[in-house]
Amino acid sequence: MDFDYGEAAEKFRIEFRNWLEDNLDPDWRDRVGDINLDNPAAGADHPWLREWDRRLYDAGYKGIAWPEEHGGRGMSLLEQVVFHEELVAAGAPVVANFLAETLLGPTIIRWGSEAQKERFLGPILRGEEFWCQGFSEPNAGSDLASLATRAVRDGDEWVVSGQKVWTTNAQFADYCFCLARTDPDAAPHKGISFLLVPMKQPGVTVRPLLQPTNTDEFNEVFFDEARCPAANVVGGENNGWAVAMTTLGFERGSSVTTQFLTYERELSEIVESARARGLLADPVVRRDLAAAHTKVAIMRANAYRTLTALTTAGADLDEAGSGFHPSLNKLFWSEYHQWVTNLAVNLRGPEALVVGDGYRVTSQQFAFLFARSETIWGGTSQVQRNIVGERLLGLPKEPKPEKNTQR
Amino acid sequence: MNFAFTEEQEELKKGARQFLENYSASEAVRTLMETDTGYDPQVWSRIGTELGWPSLHIPEEYGGSGFSYVELIAVMEEMGRALLCAPFFSTVCLAANALLVGATEEQKLEHLPGIAAGETIATVAYTEPSGKWDASGIAATATADGDEVVIDGTKSFVIDGATASLLIVAAREPGSEGDAGVDLFVVPADTAGVERRALNTMDMTRKQAEIKLDGVRVPAANRLGAAGSGWETLSKTLDLACVALAAEQVGGAQMCLDMSVDYAKVRVQFGRPIGSFQAIKHKCADMLLEVESARSAAYYAGWAAAEDNEELLTVAPLAKAYCSDAYFHCAAENIQIHGGIGFTWEHDAHLYFKRAKSSEILFGDATYHREILAQRIGL
Ligand SMILES: Cc1cc2nc3c(=O)[nH]c(=O)nc-3n(C[C@H](O)[C@H](O)[C@H](O)COP(=O)(O)OP(=O)(O)OC[C@H]3O[C@@H](n4cnc5c(N)ncnc54)[C@H](O)[C@@H]3O)c2cc1C
Numbered sequence: 061m062d063f064d065y066g067e068a069a070e071k072f073r074i075e076f077r078n079w080l081e082d083n084l085d086p087d088w089r090d091r092v093g094d095i096n097l098d099n100p101a102a103g104a105d106h107p108w109l110r111e112w113d114r115r116l117y118d119a120g121y122k123g124i125a126w127p128e129e130h131g132g133r134g135m136s137l138l139e140q141v142v143f144h145e146e147l148v149a150a151g152a153p154v155v156a157n158f159l160a161e162t163l164l165g166p167t168i169i170r171w172g173s174e175a176q177k178e179r180f181l182g183p184i185l186r187g188e189e190f191w192c193q194g195f196s197e198p199n200a201g202s203d204l205a206s207l208a209t210r211a212v213r214d215g216d217e218w219v220v221s222g223q224k225v226w227t228t229n230a231q232f233a234d235y236c237f238c239l240a241r242t243d244p245d246a247a248p249h250k251g252i253s254f255l256l257v258p259m260k261q262p263g264v265t266v267r268p269l270l271q272p273t274n275t276d277e278f279n280e281v282f283f284d285e286a287r288c289p290a291a292n293v294v295g296g297e298n299n300g301w302a303v304a305m306t307t308l309g310f311e312r313g314s315s316v317t318t319q320f321l322t323y324e325r326e327l328s329e330i331v332e333s334a335r336a337r338g339l340l341a342d343p344v345v346r347r348d349l350a351a352a353h354t355k356v357a358i359m360r361a362n363a364y365r366t367l368t369a370l371t372t373a374g375a376d377l378d379e380a381g382s383g384f385h386p387s388l389n390k391l392f393w394s395e396y397h398q399w400v401t402n403l404a405v406n407l408r409g410p411e412a413l414v415v416g417d418g419y420r421v422t423s424q425q426f427a428f429l430f431a432r433s434e435t436i437w438g439g440t441s442q443v444q445r446n447i448v449g450e451r452l453l454g455l456p457k458e459p460k461p462e463k464n465t466q467r
Numbered sequence: 468m469n470f471a472f473t474e475e476q477e478e479l480k481k482g483a484r485q486f487l488e489n490y491s492a493s494e495a496v497r498t499l500m501e502t503d504t505g506y507d508p509q510v511w512s513r514i515g516t517e518l519g520w521p522s523l524h525i526p527e528e529y530g531g532s533g534f535s536y537v538e539l540i541a542v543m544e545e546m547g548r549a550l551l552c553a554p555f556f557s558t559v560c561l562a563a564n565a566l567l568v569g570a571t572e573e574q575k576l577e578h579l580p581g582i583a584a585g586e587t588i589a590t591v592a593y594t595e596p597s598g599k600w601d602a603s604g605i606a607a608t609a610t611a612d613g614d615e616v617v618i619d620g621t622k623s624f625v626i627d628g629a630t631a632s633l634l635i636v637a638a639r640e641p642g643s644e645g646d647a648g649v650d651l652f653v654v655p656a657d658t659a660g661v662e663r664r665a666l667n668t669m670d671m672t673r674k675q676a677e678i679k680l681d682g683v684r685v686p687a688a689n690r691l692g693a694a695g696s697g698w699e700t701l702s703k704t705l706d707l708a709c710v711a712l713a714a715e716q717v718g719g720a721q722m723c724l725d726m727s728v729d730y731a732k733v734r735v736q737f738g739r740p741i742g743s744f745q746a747i748k749h750k751c752a753d754m755l756l757e758v759e760s761a762r763s764a765a766y767y768a769g770w771a772a773a774e775d776n777e778e779l780l781t782v783a784p785l786a787k788a789y790c791s792d793a794y795f796h797c798a799a800e801n802i803q804i805h806g807g808i809g810f811t812w813e814h815d816a817h818l819y820f821k822r823a824k825s826s827e828i829l830f831g832d833a834t835y836h837r838e839i840l841a842q843r844i845g846l
Contacts, residue, residue, distance in 0.1 A: 061537055061770045062469050138468055331846065340846050343838065349846055350837035354764075354785040361763035364470040371468065384763065388756050442745070448755055449748035453728050456743040 063364065069138040073146060079119055080150040088112070088153070096426035097153050101229050101277040109153060113187045122185045123161060130169055130181045137317060137370055141363075144318040148325050159229060160184040160191040164237050167307045171254075171295035180235075180256065192259070194224040194238030194281060195304065202443050204239070205248040205301065209283060211240035211255060216290045218242075220257055220283045226437075230266045230279040233259045237307075238283075243298050252300035254307075256292040263287060273429045274419040311438045313386040316366050319393050320359035323400075326427070327352050330404045339407060348403055355396050362389060378451055385452060387444040394434040394441065401428040470766070472541060480541040486518065487549035493815050499552035500671035500818075504630050506553040514553065515585010521559045522583035524773075525567070530580030536707070540714035540769035547718030550672050550818055554588045557627035560711040561704065562589030565635050568707070569651060569691040569700030578633065578653065588630055591651075592622040592678050593637035593701060600705075600831040602646045602698045607680060609638035609650055611687065618652060618660075618683040626829075628676030629665040632656050636680065637697060649697035653689040660684070670825035672818060705830055706783035710772045713765040713783075713790035716826050720761060720794040723801040723819050724754045730805055741804075750800050757793040764789050780843050788836040791827040798823035 065073075085091065091108045116122050125140050126132020135143075147154050165184050168176055183189040200207035209222025220240055230236065236257045243251030259266070263286030268276035295303035331349055339345045362384040369375040369383025377383050405412040405428050412428075415421050421429065435441040449455040472480065490510045499505055514520050524539045525531025539559070546555060563582045566575055581587035597604050607620020618638050622628070634656050640648035654661065660683035666675045691700055728751055731742030741747050768786035771778040798820040802809040809816040827833065 061471070061766070061773075063770070065468055335846075346841040346846050347834055347837045350785075350841040350844070351788075353781075353840060353844055354789050354837070357767075357782065357785055358760045358764050358789060361470070361767040362760060364468065364767075365763055367468055368470045372471070384759055388759060391752075391756055392760065442749070445749040445752035446745070448752035449742070449745075453748075453751055453755060455728065455731055455748050455751060456740045458743050458745070459739060 065138045065142060069136070069142045072135070072139050073142045076121065076143060076146045077150070079121070080146060080152060083115060083119070084150055084152050089151075092153070094423050096423040096430065099275070099277060099426065099430065101232070101275070105232060110187060112153060113157065117186055122187075123165065126165060126169065126181075126185070130165075130177060131185050137367055141317055141367065144321050148321045154322060157184065157187060157190070159193050160189070163193060163307050163310050164191055166310050167237070167254075167303060168294060170306055171303050173291070173294075175291065176256070176294060189234045190229065190232045192227050192230040192233035192236045192279075192281075193307075194227055194230075194236040194257070196226045197223060198225050202440055204304070205252070207239055207241065207252065209238070209240045210244070211242050211253060213290065214287075217287045218253075218255055218257075218290060218292070220255065220263070220286045220288065222283050224281040224283070226269070226278045227266075227281045228278045230259065230281050231268055231276070235259060236264075236281065237294070239300050239304055242300075246298065249301045251298055252304070253297050254294040254300035254303040255288055256294065257283070257286055257288040261286055271429075272432070273421055273426050274415075275421075275426075308439065309386070312390050312444075315393065316384075316386050316389045317363045317370075319389070320356055320363055323356045323359065323393070323396070327356055327400065330400065330407065333404075334407050337407070345407065352396075352400050352403065355392075355400075359389075359392060359396070362392065385448070387439075387447045387452075390438060391441055391444050391448070394431075397427075397434055398431040401431045404428065470770075472537070476538060476541050479538060480545060483518075483520075483542045483545040484548070487545055487551060491546075491549040491551045496550050496552055496672060496815075496818065503665055503674075505627070505672075505674035506630070511553050512585060514555065519585075520555065521563070521585050524559075525563060525579055525583045529575050530583040532583075535773035536710070537766075537769050537773045540711060540765060540772075543711045543714040544718035544721075544765070547715030547822075548722045550719070550815075550822055552672050554590070554627040554630055556673070556708075556711065556715070557590035557631060558582055558588050560708045561591040561626065562631075562633065562635055564707040565591050565651060565691065565700060565704040568703045569696065571692060574653065574691065581633075587633055588627065589633035589635065590625055590627050590631040591635045591637070591701075591704065592625040592628060592654075594622065594624045596621055596623045596677070598624065600835060602649055602701075603644075605637050605639050605649055605698075607636070607638040608641045609652065610641055612684075614687050615684050616652065616687050616690070618654065618680045618685070620680050622678040622680065623675075624666070625676050625678055627674055628678050629663050629674060634661070634678070635691070636678075637701060638680075639697075640695070646698040646702075648695060649701065650694060651691040651697045651700055652685055653691065654680075654683060654685055658683050658685060668825065670821040672822055673825060706779055707772055709783045709787035709830055709836070710765070710768040710779075712826055712829065713761070713768060713786040716790040716794040716823070717758065717761045717765045719819055719822055719826070720754075720758045720790070720797040723794075723797040723816075723823075724751065724758050726816065726819075727751055727754065727797075727801050727804040734806075747804060750804060754797045754800055757796060761786075761790045761793040781840060784836040784839040784843065787830065788833040788840065791823075791833045791836075794823040795820075795827050 092106055123132035124135045124143055128134040197207050211218045211220045236259055238255050238257050239252050240255055241251050242253040263284045265282040267280040269278050270276050366384045375382050377385050450457055519532055520542050522531040523534045524536050527533040566578055595604055609616045609618050634654045636652050636654045660681045662679040664677045668675050731747050732740055734741045764786040768782040771782050802816045805816055808814050
């Protein structure tokens, strides 16, 4: 066992640390105000954060794990961890253009045509085009394969009709990567295509949905004969399910190796706030905070196991014991985060529940409320437990209800 | 970055599992747990000679084989899985560690080779009938008398206290308090004034004893290290023991999960395997999450122990706290998943449940260790 990151990563650490020292505005927090950076919309709608994104890009710090031929730095997983460690250590915002940079970009790199890579990857890294993810529908959430949005060919275009929901950032998005049924006669998983649909067109209507945070990160999206070029199918016609699984894998796996860093920082803020309020003499508070420390430390150790597996040839995360599986990780962090944000509110007492004018919430309040969604998006906790039970432990699937043959 | 066992360490672990499947199967455990001594001298001797497990992390100059704590936790995990009934934990994880941490060169040379060779059974006797795990629980006194010390008091819950030939006894200078004034003494178990009584423990797979010390005289030279350094030595010894125990708990928890999953695949109710019911499936998923997280904690702590770095101070209590909770929860769920059969003496589920509980309480429960952690991270 060793926990050295290796020479290349340490060299990169110094380089990036120096760059951060020279380039991060010390007063950036004042500039962005009290917004929560866990909020996926944060990067999209704040001018300073957009500028920060651009600064990172210009210095070559966007898409650091993307292959060089696609404009990235082609860096290793360890260097990515270092990248995040330094961001956190410098107190810099850890926002990524999550949907585009973490989900869609890697999906296009894996499945896209040369033309698609050429056309879409650059603008993602430069933050020039914003994206939203159009998977979920009113009647297709966990059971995504039952989605009903249709796309039909009309000459060299697809014509898309249907409704998406919970679509984060749709109000800012230039494009939607979206699942639509292109073969209604095929089995549910077999007739779906992964389309890249422009949002700014007459056939697309976006209606923001207010969340309990009184903010509207997500939306309803109505496609009414919206159009996109026939070439905008990723991974081939009717092959969208496989492509979507790749995307969902990135969604589950995105935070596996770096999530703990954000939580270390968050926890130290909670501890300092409790200390300032003189709560650390209370044995119950001490134990809760020690339990939180324990969970975050274990998240770090879990991440190191995942990293080891991911950098070991032939290791298969789906094999129990080979590493720490992304579904286990998703369960662990999302449930931890609900617990710890709730603890933070309890430690603060009634003051924690006073919101600002116009129901403006603080970042702590945002985190407390938003944590409730973290066991829902990216596959609910129940779905993760099904994956763990069936894929890792080999437990039998639930029998499917018998087909209702009467109409 | 490589957070995994090496191939050799994997081999060692595999070999341990095989050996224990043969020599510490359920029938053997059940036979031994009914005996007073609680171990099979033949198996113990093979562990000491053929397998060399007691020597693993002891340096070569003291008769050990000079591997590291990582090798030790690899075999501890397997012992936990098999509920091995043997004085290994007491001898190696307590006594040998106390000697390695606190003994003088001479004392190490005197006592460690016997332990490494599997000839000496030893233990640390520090807890008393008060059941306190910190220094305030040490009331036994060590009174200087010329070249000798006279030890008086009662030790209890001493692991393998009735079978050990070598006791490392914690006692304090009369009138001292707290961490100060505590010393550890090597006391041969046959010294006059030592009276031992086996306790009837709920967890029959790990024996405990009460030890009365009535005017027990040993040479002052039997003190480990410098006078007054006993709590420091003991505290570090307990950290090391907690790491080993955490690994043992991981092995037990994994076994509970394996038993549950195997049963959930074959037990049919309402026309389908119970593992297809989410209520059961999700319990198993939660158990896996806990087992794997416990494993990360224990292995990481094992690495910190091997490196003997500062992190040991925080990862030892957190591993002990987390692994205790995880093992107890998995052992309890294992009974639930088995239904009625899981609540019989005949089924092994209760053996794991009881071991889980006794390991949880040993050296202080999770709450106690969270408080230790709190102190050490500056809360
Ligand atoms: C903040 C937020 C942002 C989101 N952003 C996006 C986005 O940008 N793009 C997008 O496409 N989607 C997005 N989603 C949608 C998200 O992916 C879905 O909410 C999620 O997949 C669950 O689907 P659902 O809401 O329809 O709930 P349902 O699937 O109806 O689930 C309801 C309840 O039933 C349980 N359940 C369902 N199936 C099972 C089962 N087989 N076994 C046991 N329990 C089950 C669930 O666990 C849950 O508790 C977002 C959601 C949230 C909350």
